[in-house]
Amino acid sequence: MALNINLVNGRSIHITEETYLIAWKYQSSLMASNDDNYYLDRIFNGSFEDGKVTEDDEENKLEGLISAADWITIGKDNKNSLKTTAVLSITRD
Numbered sequence: 001m002a003l004n005i006n007l008v009n010g011r012s013i014h015i016t017e018e019t020y021l022i023a024w025k026y027q028s029s030l031m032a033s034n035d036d037n038y039y040l041d042r043i044f045n046g047s048f049e050d051g052k053v054t055e056d057d058e059e060n061k062l063e064g065l066i067s068a069a070d071w072i073t074i075g076k077d078n079k080n081s082l083k084t085t086a087v088l089s090i091t092r093d
Contacts, residue, residue: 001058002093005066005074007086013074014093015062017049020076023069043069059090066090 005013015021023044044065048058066072071081 003058003062004091004093005062005087006089006091007082008088009086013082015048015074017047019048019074021046021048021065022073023065024071024073024081025068026070040071059092062090 001017003015005015007013021044022042024040025043026038027041028038048062066084066087069084072084073081
């Protein structure tokens with residue numbers, strides 16, 4: 001399995017079943033007690049293999065994760081996050 005996340009800037013990120021992903025979803029709460037009304041909730045944490053059910057749905061699982069998330073981090077030691085609106089397409093090698 002190998003997929004590519006193609007970005008609007010022309011860059012492509014290679015994804016395999018071992019690729020570690022973290023996905024974040026924007027949240028806000030007017031009821032926050034500490035005036036910190038805007039934050040991100042982690043909605044997925046693990047390897048790509050953890051998030052798929054069968055070999056047939058690899059692209060669908062990645063598309064669903066990117067659609068549900070506002071930010072993703074690709075790679076366990078990566079300190080940079082990617083805004084999901086920067087994704088142009090997902091292609092299979």
